[in-house]
Amino acid sequence: MKRSEFIKVLGLGAVGLMANGVFLRHGLAYDNDQIRKIKNWAWITTDLEISDDDWLRKFSVMRNAGIDAVLPEIFNSREAYYASQHLPVGGEWLERILTLAKKEGLEAHAWMWSMPCNIPEIYEKYPEWYIVNGNGESSVVKPAYVDYYKFLCPSREEVKEFIEKRVKELANYDELDGIHLDYIRLPDVIIAEALQPRYNVVQDREYPEFDYCYCEVCRSKFKEQTGIDPLELENPSQNEEWRQFRYDSVTSLVNDRLVPIAKRHGKKITAAVFPNWEAVRQQWMVWKLDAFLPMLYHNFYYGDMEWIETQTQKGVAALAGRAPLYTGLFVPELNPDELRQAVQASLNAYAAGVSLFHANALSEDHWRNLSEIMRLAPQE
Numbered sequence: 001m002k003r004s005e006f007i008k009v010l011g012l013g014a015v016g017l018m019a020n021g022v023f024l025r026h027g028l029a030y031d032n033d034q035i036r037k038i039k040n041w042a043w044i045t046t047d048l049e050i051s052d053d054d055w056l057r058k059f060s061v062m063r064n065a066g067i068d069a070v071l072p073e074i075f076n077s078r079e080a081y082y083a084s085q086h087l088p089v090g091g092e093w094l095e096r097i098l099t100l101a102k103k104e105g106l107e108a109h110a111w112m113w114s115m116p117c118n119i120p121e122i123y124e125k126y127p128e129w130y131i132v133n134g135n136g137e138s139s140v141v142k143p144a145y146v147d148y149y150k151f152l153c154p155s156r157e158e159v160k161e162f163i164e165k166r167v168k169e170l171a172n173y174d175e176l177d178g179i180h181l182d183y184i185r186l187p188d189v190i191i192a193e194a195l196q197p198r199y200n201v202v203q204d205r206e207y208p209e210f211d212y213c214y215c216e217v218c219r220s221k222f223k224e225q226t227g228i229d230p231l232e233l234e235n236p237s238q239n240e241e242w243r244q245f246r247y248d249s250v251t252s253l254v255n256d257r258l259v260p261i262a263k264r265h266g267k268k269i270t271a272a273v274f275p276n277w278e279a280v281r282q283q284w285m286v287w288k289l290d291a292f293l294p295m296l297y298h299n300f301y302y303g304d305m306e307w308i309e310t311q312t313q314k315g316v317a318a319l320a321g322r323a324p325l326y327t328g329l330f331v332p333e334l335n336p337d338e339l340r341q342a343v344q345a346s347l348n349a350y351a352a353g354v355s356l357f358h359a360n361a362l363s364e365d366h367w368r369n370l371s372e373i374m375r376l377a378p379q380e
């Protein structure tokens with residue numbers, strides 16, 4: 001099938017081809033390649049047990065089904081799975097995966113957790129690096145929801161340097177295509193609706209217990225800017241300037257500190273982001289990344305296929321053609337037919353492709369359905 005027909009199949013028939021080679025629809029401009037060449041990703045959770053031969057077999061299945069890039073999880077807030085010089089190392093896994101992925105013609109992007117840090121040596125030695133909630137409680141002592149919600153404060157210089165070290169180490173891997181930032185945010189002040197019963201919380205508004213960060217550094221930096229101590233505000237979480245300060249503290253870490261390192265080394269830099277970005281203080285649409293992988297995990301929000309399509313559309317519109325968006329899909333809650341529908345919904349909403357969480361959750365039928373829909377996609 002030709003590209004023009006594929007675009008029709010996906011319901012993009014109304015897309016107009018401009019003389020200068022840019023597609024326009026609903027006032028959004030796209031580079032030719034962004035909209036026409038579909039690219040798909042798969043997150044791979046850490047697994048040191050699988051043999052090299054089995055990885056090669058898995059990668060071959062993925063490649064044939066239309067996956068172009070894999071995202072191996074090489075830092076999980078506790079251990080690094082590459083030869084880090086500054087983090088506890090659980091195994092040199094990235095080194096293996098890189099070689100094997102390249103053999104199968106896949107791009108490899110190192111998936112790293114960013115703000116949570118559950119390394120005892122760090123939280124014992126530097127407890128002041130950690131975020132503090134609106135009640136003055138540190139995430140080391142009283143993490144929100146789950147024990148591992150020990151997040152570092154993005155306003156602290158020592159924290160920025162600590163996270164930079166990881167990105168620098170990764171950027172030095174010649175074969176690596178990119179660095180993928182996960183948990184690049186603050187804790188959920190309101191957690192996804194369907195997860196609230198799981199954590200036994202009812203969040204009808206923003207409560208100080210889940211609202212971060214009120215550490216000395218954040219408060220004094222905000223006071224310098226505005227003359228206000230956020231703790232003296234009547235309802236601090238609803239104060240626009242204070243909200244923006246928190247968004248900006250994460251944005252500045254990304255744009256001013258991490259992106260330049262990746263660029264200097266010729267690496268792509270991407271992130272896994274939230275549809276309800278305000279709740280995690282993650283204003284990702286202003287980040288200078290090469291691509292965005294929003295986690296549109298429909299079941300967390302009581303969503304359906306239409307929700308996936310609407311959220312994809314929203315994200316694409318927010319980026320306004322500055323970078324491609326790949327819809328993140330939660331495969332454990334999608335049967336093979338639903339996966340097909342979810343991919344279709346994402347492409348209908350102008351995603352540049354999908355990212356699957358996670359590779360090991362796909363059955364043979366899932367892979368077959370993905371490969372069927374991708375066979376229609378333009379192949380260069």
Ligand SMILES: [Zn+2]
Pocket residue numbers: 130131132153154155156213214215216217218219
């Ligand atoms: Zn802080």
